[in-house]
Amino acid sequence: MTGPITKLTANYSETAIEDEVVLLNLDSGDFFSLKGTARHIWELIDGVRTRDAILAELARSYHLQAEALAPDVDGYLAELSTAGLIAR
Amino acid sequence: MAREMQFRTGTVPDNVDGRPVAVGDQLLAGDAYLLRTTSGFGYFYRKGHGLIVEQPPGADPNEQALWLNAGVYSAVACINGLKPIHASAVAWDGRVYAFTGAPGAGKSTLVAALGDCGLPMFCDDTLVLDLSGGPVICLPGHKRLKLTPQALALTGAQPQEKVSSAVDKFFAVPASGEVGVPLPLAQLVFLERGEIPAVEPLSGGERLARLGESHYTEFLFEQANALDRAEVFQQRAQLARRVAMSRLVRPWTPDRVAQSADFVARWIRAAGKQRR
Numbered sequence: 001m002t003g004p005i006t007k008l009t010a011n012y013s014e015t016a017i018e019d020e021v022v023l024l025n026l027d028s029g030d031f032f033s034l035k036g037t038a039r040h041i042w043e044l045i046d047g048v049r050t051r052d053a054i055l056a057e058l059a060r061s062y063h064l065q066a067e068a069l070a071p072d073v074d075g076y077l078a079e080l081s082t083a084g085l086i087a088r
Numbered sequence: 089m090a091r092e093m094q095f096r097t098g099t100v101p102d103n104v105d106g107r108p109v110a111v112g113d114q115l116l117a118g119d120a121y122l123l124r125t126t127s128g129f130g131y132f133y134r135k136g137h138g139l140i141v142e143q144p145p146g147a148d149p150n151e152q153a154l155w156l157n158a159g160v161y162s163a164v165a166c167i168n169g170l171k172p173i174h175a176s177a178v179a180w181d182g183r184v185y186a187f188t189g190a191p192g193a194g195k196s197t198l199v200a201a202l203g204d205c206g207l208p209m210f211c212d213d214t215l216v217l218d219l220s221g222g223p224v225i226c227l228p229g230h231k232r233l234k235l236t237p238q239a240l241a242l243t244g245a246q247p248q249e250k251v252s253s254a255v256d257k258f259f260a261v262p263a264s265g266e267v268g269v270p271l272p273l274a275q276l277v278f279l280e281r282g283e284i285p286a287v288e289p290l291s292g293g294e295r296l297a298r299l300g301e302s303h304y305t306e307f308l309f310e311q312a313n314a315l316d317r318a319e320v321f322q323q324r325a326q327l328a329r330r331v332a333m334s335r336l337v338r339p340w341t342p343d344r345v346a347q348s349a350d351f352v353a354r355w356i357r358a359a360g361k362q363r364r
Contacts (some may be wrong), residue, residue: 011302013322017295022292022293024318026318
């Protein structure tokens with residue numbers, strides 16, 4: 001997991017409503033509502049940052065150790081990947 | 089819309105621009121709409137050319153009006169850039185409070201019962217929205233209120249004639265009358281049943297998910313605007329951003345309709361005061 005993470009923009013449509021980002025998987029029709037940290041991570045995925053760079057950025061933002069955040073972030077990235085929203 | 093819905097009688101085609109439409113089917117394509125009913129009615133509309141109604145021998149005028157006010161009206165609205173939604177509504181303090189839910193959710197009965205609480209009806213079953221400007225504007229209702237005998241007994245609405253021989257509903261006049269001018273939409277409220285009455289605002293994602301109800305008005309709007317899945321999503325998102333939406337939980341057994349209506353009426357009046 002050292003390469004950049006990219007959004008698979010052809011697979012979803014995205015919109016922001018108030019404090020939420022809502023994604024629609026165009027294939028399955030499933031909705032994804034991203035708030036708080038989930039939205040933050042989504043916004044950090046820019047096709048350039050790697051998993052480690054995202055972790056480092058989050059650690060800076062929330063004043064936490066990257067290692068402490070890693071399990072949750074890895075789990076979330078795996079969910080996004082399984083849903084066909086990102087490629088790692 | 090009143091101008092567009094003026095019709096002349098005549099023969100309707102059996103296709104729209106070469107695309108055949110079977111009896112019992114309908115098609116909206118581009119700026120044209122064709123409905124052919126199994127009872128022999130035909131309705132054909134093309135923007136700029138008006139509406140033609142084909143009547144079968146011995147046509148029932150009540151049935152003709154039912155088709156006209158349901159799918160045909162919604163299709164004409166969609167072709168003219170408006171958005172019909174499946175909702176009944178009341179007006180209060182210059183704004184519209186609309187209630188939506190699946191058939192049988194109690195939309196018409198609630199609106200009729202709110203009439204008994206002093207809130208005039210704005211529309212029954214279909215609410216037509218104009219999304220072209222800043223605030224979302226509601227066009228006045230075009231359908232008469234229709235209620236079952238039980239709902240009539242519960243709501244204080246005045247019964248009129250039977251809707252048709254095949255439907256056990258009566259036209260009705262709501263106790264506080266109707267409002268017939270365009271007004272901005274204050275809230276779109278999704279009806280639910282539950283023991284404890286409550287109104288809760290919906291988050292953005294919840295609004296979007298709930299706007300996906302399968303109803304003929306949605307299909308017509310998507311056909312009229314030739315929207316793919318992503319465009320439907322973005323269009324609903326636009327509505328979700330512009331309109332406050334809530335879920336209303338209320339008990340909905342016959343003995344508690346009046347109690348629920350009273351709760352909703354107090355909520356609407358409080359919302360009106362809060363805005364000032």
